[in-house]
Amino acid sequence: KAGVTQTPRYLIKTRGQQVTLSCSPISGHRSVSWYQQTPGQGLQFLFEYFSETQRNKGNFPGRFSGRQFSNSRSEMNVSTLELGDSALYLCASSLRWGLAGGQETQYFGPGTRLLVL
């Protein structure tokens, strides 16, 4: 079974631009979560989508948004990029939404490394 795939793997943008990242979950998985990983803040939860609906959201500004399609593929969008948005963005998929109260195993993709200049 194929793992979680993310595209693109690397991206360079300039301040003020917007960016869209894509994530394809493991076949059969309907939940997709997004995380931002930076050296200073570590791994921070962005949001979770299940059945095309955002189910949970972390503490990030509205510039960060996402969506999920009927095939469970998800996209994340960041508008008006700032230097501090430079990070590794990780996508994770799982079977059940809400992480089943926290016990669900998440399977991570390799990430998209975004550099904002």
Place this chain on the structure above:
Amino acid sequence: AQSVTQLGSHVSVSEGALVLLRCNYSSSVPPYLFWYVQYPNQGLQLLLKYTTGATLVKGINGFEAEFKKSETSFHLTKPSAHMSDAAEYFCAVGTGNQFYFGTGTSLTVIP
């Protein structure tokens, strides 16, 4: 709010020595606990997890962890370090509908 503390952002061990990576958590409800490993330029890979049942959990690559409720700890161990164990290790708590990650411990294995 939940928190996960990993003591020691960098740990070095000699090849063949015991690996001990520490994780403490705060949770007002029984948590679910995970250890993930991240190799350079890769995503996170699950090493092991504790949900219910036996408090000593065995994972992949010879790693194991013990859930100690009284100490709110979930330390990761491996009896004998291998060069291939060099990586970043993350402890995570699943509770409610979210995951909370520790800041990670970078493991260096000295030949």
